[in-house]
Amino acid sequence: MSLKKQDDMDHNAWLKSQDLTAIETAFLTTLIWLDKRLRIVDYLELLETMYYRANLQMPKSHTEQYDLDNKFWYWYPLYSLGSLSIIAYLLAAVSGALLGFYYAPSTAGAVAQGDPTAAYDSMVMIMQDVQFGFMLRSIHRWSAQFMVAAVFLHMLRVYFTGAYKEPREVNWILGVVLIALTLLFGFSGYVLPWKQLSFWAAQIGVELALATPIVGEWAAQLLFGGFTLGQATLVRMYILHVFVLPFVVTALIAVHVGIVWVQGIAEPH
């Protein structure tokens, strides 16, 4: 451990010995000046190593190695279904956040049975008064439909190309969980406008929960806020739809994609 000043790395002399343009000189001078104080070269080296690890040494893919492209090109569009579900999910997230500015999860305001509630009225307001609101709701609704469809087709692709086999069992199970959560996402969103179909879909949900032995009543209270539908149901569905599920599903999608990244894409062979 020597603290003696060392001059064998005389960067300035090295700089002078080079034949550099003004821009290059300015750049190197700045770099050396910064590096003497902050040792940024260490970090750059780290970045470089990571870049090379990520990008440069890549094995040939299975289809490349055995020259199967001519046989399998027609499978490849099916491999974009996972991406499509994520894209649709993002579109639904953005349009949903915008809808959330105007929507009110409340059953207040109905004097008699069958009167419009605050939730219903806010939906009508979005569709009739808010600038671009009709389109916004339509986008949210359709991106949700696209997401569910893409997720189902994605599962079929994975099944029929045998992509779930060892070592990918965990990701298959994660995918099954994600499908269930996607359906729950759709169901909770379906209830929010609090129209006739929403209400009676939720009614079927409560009856199903109550039919479950042992945990049924507990589940009905947790998810629907009681055995009859009302304000509590709407708020629980709302929190599920805009707070709980977004975090859980986003995290699980990240893990799902991360595992695919680590394990590589299973190609047919």
Place this chain on the structure above:
Amino acid sequence: MTDDTTPMTDGGTDDEARTDGGPPATVPPDDETPTWSERKEHSQGLAQLTYQYFERSRREDEDLRTESTYVERDVLGFPTWPHETIRNLAITSFFIGIMLLVASIMPGHFGDPANPGSTPAIILPDWYLYWSFGLLKLDPINPDLAVLGGNIIMSNELMGLVAHGAIFGVITLVPFLNKGNARRPVEEPGWAALGVTGVILAITLAALAIQNFFPVQLELLFSLTFMLPVAGGVVTYAVLKTMREGYMYDLNRRYFMLRPPK
């Protein structure tokens, strides 16, 4: 421990002027990180085991890499920028464009406000839950027991739930039941047939859920719900079994041309 050649913090080597107690008794190596074996020696218990394992697995990796005939190369095959990025952007904008287009030409229906007092004639979830709704309409096959005087064991709703559980359970278990290297439907006609059966069953269950829309008798629709999937599965199995021989011949020929047996 002090000597004239060891410099002090101010750069001098004057022993008399030393006030910092000299260099530390143990001097870590300058710019060497400890190797796995060194870390192993300096640790004990679980940490030592961990390092031992790391050493082993690194050695294993290296052996495998030496033995392997796997082709590695410096890729520059399909560059991330700009090729892959442009391709992804194109696909993404295409999908988003399709969604916006559909959203603009087919806005959703918006019905009457909720009325707990009047049950509508038709109760339906969104289309993707039709299959699930169909599972709740399986009353005719809910088993009744003679010993209970023809009473059913579980309510119809509970049977629907059990059916959901069974379906999700089977789907979850698939990777543990079907093992091996086969990837294509032709290689495993049975599993492909099972998949087709499942897909058709989902469709027919959806049809059962919206039974009011079909001008057929309920008994017939109910029978078709279970007959069609089975028929679809049988046809798939037959077709794939027929395709299989020629297909596998081509595949094996290609494989052995590329990797001739030793």
